[in-house]
């Protein structure tokens with residue numbers, strides 16, 4: 001069956017956007033009609049059968065606009081097919097402690113929308129962009145902080161794992 005799917009994401013520097021776009025491309029290849037949009041630019045979710053929502057972790061917290069979007073749409077999300085993904089530095093070094101930290105955050109997404117029942121959740125490694133449209137929206141302090149952290153951070157996004165998760169999800173939607 002083909003579903004109408006919104007892939008929506010919070011982001012600071014833009015790396016979660018790229019993950020969302022890769023997921024969207026796989027879902028499209030799986031036969032679904034897909035729109036990919038930032039949480040603060042997404043239209044009403046009324047027209048969609050399914051919502052795949054992703055957030056980075058910043059200073060231990062989920063992205064603010066992402067949390068707002070999820071709370072605002074909590075009731076509607078409860079009646080749709082949903083899946084969550086997390087993009088974070090913890091998964092760049094997946095020690096037990098870091099995986100637990102990531103797991104806590106991805107589980108906390110369901111805390112924002114307690115009546116929704118995710119078909120799948122995922123935790124991916126992260127990265128930091130220091131250019132591009134999302135980065136350019138940041139205030140000077142966040143640009144500075146991101147630049148400093150970026151210097152020591154590898155790109156931990158495993159594109160094969162991201163695509164595999166999306167293909168698996170495509171079959172469930």
Ligand SMILES: Cc1cc2nc3c(=O)[nH]c(=O)nc-3n(C[C@H](O)[C@H](O)[C@H](O)COP(=O)(O)O)c2cc1C
Pocket residue numbers: 010011012013014015016017056057058059060061087088089090091125126127128129145146149
């Ligand atoms: C200021 C800042 C704080 C961060 N804090 C955390 C953190 O507490 N835990 C974590 O796992 N990753 C942390 N990260 C890494 C981000 O989650 C990761 O780089 C992510 O891919 C960024 O997503 P974005 O490009 O969509 O904003 C931080 C990154 C930045 C720039």
